[in-house]
Amino acid sequence: DAGITQSPRHKVTETGTPVTLRCHQTENHRYMYWYRQDPGHGLRLIHYSYGVKDTDKGEVSDGYSVSRSKTEDFLLTLESATSSQTSVYFCAISPGQFYSNQPQHFGDGTRLSIL
Amino acid sequence: GIQVEQSPPDLILQEGANSTLRCNFSDSVNNLQWFHQNPWGQLINLFYIPSGTKQNGRLSATTVATERYSLLYISSSQTTDSGVYFCAVRAGFQKLVFGTGTRLLVSP
Structure with a gap:
């Protein structure tokens, strides 16, 4: 399987606190993605990156920011967590040539609970 | 945006039975993936199948892109096949759109 590590795997925090999730890959893939999974919605794209310092929004990006300072790491930040951001967060990678x-x-996945 | 519909939403089988899961999509796609999410929440790649037919053991998949559907076949089902099966299609520039899944329970 592809070398992808998400950390932490589980986190419980309080409303209003900042939260950062980390995705680390060892495949040297160009593209990295953050998704959230909620009951009844499948997986939905939050943000993605197509290279170091190159990122773009997905369909549910409000309340989230991302950063990619190295090829191998893609960070997802909730600046001020809300209960609606309680979810399971998945990171994905792909080599990412156009089409x-x-x-x-x-x-x-990372299971995040915001109380 | 593109719509992805999976059917049936839920399926209960006895061990040893066969099943067919369907994925319909609303527009032309470049690529399609099938995933199995096991009871521990892991997403396992099953097939990358933009068109044609592939087989892997007891599982096979067929995509007819011109008619905008894909089928996942599970033969001789086992309890370890339980979980949720997702179809995801790629529309546009590297964006994967997921269906809401088929929940499968295989009983012994």
Whole structure:
């Protein structure tokens, strides 16, 4: 399986606190993605990155920011967490050539609870 | 944006039975993936199948891109096949859109 590590795997925090989730890859893939998974919605894209310092918004980006200072690391930050951001967060990677025939591979997820 | 519909939403089988899961999508896509989310929450890649047919053991998949659907076949189901099966299609520039899944329970 693709070398993707998400940390932490579980986190419980309070409303209003900042939270940062980390995704680390060892595949040297260009593209990295953050998704959230909620009941009834499947997985929805939050943000993605197509290179170091190159990021763009997905369909549910409000309340989230991302950073990518190195190829291997993609950080997702909730500046002031809200209860609606309680979810399971998945990181994914792909080699990412334009319209290339390469699938996305997913990490094991981070379960985030905001009380 | 593109819509992805999966059917059935829930499926209960006895061990050894066969099943077919369907994924319909509303527009042309470049790529399609099938995933299995196991009871521990891990997303396992099953197939990357923008068109044609592939087989992997007891599982096979067929995508007919011109008719905008894909099918996942599970033969001789086992309890370890339980979980949620997701279809995801790529629309536009590297954005994967997921269906809401088919929840499968295989009983012994």
